[in-house]
Amino acid sequence: MSGLLALLDDVAAIAKVAAASVDDVAAAAAKAGAKAAGVVIDDAAVTPKYVHGFSADRELPIIRRIATGSLKNKLIFLLPGLLALDYFLPQAITPLLMLGGAYLCFEGAEKLVHAFAPHADAEVAEDFDTRDPAHLEEAKVAGAIKTDFILSAEIMTIALATIESPSFAMRAITLAIVGTLITVAVYGAVALIVKMDDIGLHMAANRRTRAARAFGRGLVLAMPKVMAFLSTVGTAAMLWVGGNIVIHGLEVTHLWPAPYEAIHHIAETAAHAVPAAPGLVAWVVTAALDGVCGLILGLALIPPVTRVIGPLWAKLTGSQGAAH
Secondary structure (H helix, E strand, O other), rough: HHHHHHHHHHEEEHHHHHHHHHHHHHHHHHHHHHHHHHHHHHHHHHHHHHHEEEEOHHHHHHHHHHHHHHHHHHHHHHHHHHHHHHOOOOOOOOOHHHHHHHHHHHHHHHHHHHHOOOOOHHHHHHHHHHHOHHHHHHHHHHHHHHHHHHHHHHHHHHHHHHHOOOOOHHHHHHHHHHHHHHHHHHHHHHHHHHHHHHHHHHHHHHHHHHHHHHHHHHHHHHHHHHHHHHHHHHHHHHHHHHHHHHHHHHOOOOOOOOOHHHHHHHHHHHHHHOOOOOOHHHHHHHHHHHHHHHHHHHHHHHHHHHHHHHHHHHHHHHOOOOOO
């Protein structure tokens, strides 16, 4: 009997440890996902453009293929690679984060430049002139998965840097959970956004009540504005997150802590000036200043990336669109 009681005690202890581990993983996953939110927003804002111009019946299959590629990017390539790097060369994580942050700043700044001085994308125009829909779909899916790889790398690196557990197994499990949940959330949202106008058309044509039909028409009319808003939020998120990563990295590596200290001081001063909501004010000021720094860095990166790095990369890989 005493042996049975001892066994039950051991089982209860194991159950408590398992429950605590689940709680720790959930908390770590939530924290890591929150830190990566800015990149996630941009991912959701970028993806719908890859199904633009296709028939309605191909939109969801294309999104499903991109989502599958995104999951492979995160779990098959990035997860083991980042864990190995974190184990054998952890000091490389911060420079990698900074490199990814600089890329986000470049992308965000380029989007702003394109918005104020639009130029035609010859490769996109050529693709849409192609008569073979299968070729066009393959090209768009491949392009989306390549873009996703960069964003996924940034998401997973941010998440890994946020996980504080010393346990290798917990870090791996948490990172896998974050990658999977973010992929499901992003591409689920993308699918809903892409099909929202079709839902509106169906409601406008088939609902019995006038209010429901009017709501459907409202959905159809609102979607272009929603897409424009998402694009704006995505660009702002890129600049904010990218700027924050680079500035924080400069402070952590002691290369140039002055920008981080200056922003921290300004945010604290603003928070003290508004005692009713000091936390919110500090966050808004910090995010805004991070975004401004991200924009400055991104604008500075446009000439070397588009004129030197991009063409060189295109020659090395044999791709024509790499140079933007």
